[in-house]
Amino acid sequence: MSKKMKLLFVANRVPYPPFRGDKLKIFNLGKQLQNQHEIHLIAIAETAADLEYRAELEKVFHKVTFLQIPKWKSFFNVIFGILCSKPLQVAYFKSRKFNSLLHQQIATENYDAIHVQHLRMAQFFSKANKSRVILDLPDAFSLYWKRRSENATSLWKRKFANFEYQRLLKFEKITLPNFPLNLVCSKEDCNYLIDNTQANIQVLPNGVDIDTFGPKAEVSIEDSRILFTGNMDYEPNVDAVVYFVEEIFPEILKEIPNAIFVIAGQRPVNKVKNLAANNIFITGFVQDISVEYAKSNVVVAPLRFGAGTQNKVLEAMAVGVPVVCTEIGFKGLEIHSGEGAILAKTKADFIAEVVRLLREKEYRNSVSLNGRNVIVNNFSWQAIAQKLSNYFLEITK
16 A cells, blocks of 8 residues: 655646646546545646636545636737747746645645646746656647657648647756656657657556546447547547548548538537538537537547647547547557557558448457457556556655
């Protein structure tokens, strides 16, 4: 039995509701560790609505502290940030008030260790004693912006992405070596950051709630249903669905004329909404995304840029739905192709694999079973939270 510690989680967003991304990770780590350790949360609230989630988060965290930073102030930070050398992602979250509140709490609470979520929040520890602080990065942020620059559809977007990439790379090189331990969610990102920063980088994967995301016998699978999920105002997701609809789905329809494509995710931008057609459906926000997975034959992740491990892939595998991925969606998983997710290196491969999965039930079932086993053994939140607990013990020895 590991010793009970007093821990502080420092989050760049209020981690509720825990639907996607970084909110999902912090909430589930807290939920798994709450009985093992005393956990406090301090987070930046972007809207007044965020403040209303205190009661829900107090069910998980022993103490919850919010500071609301109005969006207009963050936008001013970005404008002034252009004149300095910090990444705009970091400038957006700059706050003297939050810095003061954070360090006042650290001084009075005597924490055994501190978990800092995201590169954006590292700025609040520039002058602090970092000997017991873990910086948990969702991914290698500079790698994400590098790929965004390389896949930009216009000269302006390419120049802006490259501008941010250069700043992030410099910031990572200066910042990461100052922390005793930095975490990323995939081996690919880990190797990239080690090469570029010479810092101590380890892997803490994204996870899945294997109870919520599990096989659902009560849900009927819809014939030839292809699904994509994710926040639909997030640029890599927008690019992925546009690419799929314009270049891949028409070829699938030649082989499977009754195929339908469902795009399920909150905040769809007009570029996504405009894709709607007789056989293409845009759901917007979905209360229970696990049902959308369960109704589908195949999940697709045709991502052309991004970094880290994709939650959409892990969740689909947990429900028992095979996923066809590009290298961006697949690399961070550290699995073999066919173990729930299939790697398609070319557009022709992507089309062929989706068609085969739609046609061959036995093949689909085999990939599905492999995927569920991989998730249960390697990506449950319980296993990942225990790994984080071990990292805390490591830095507090």
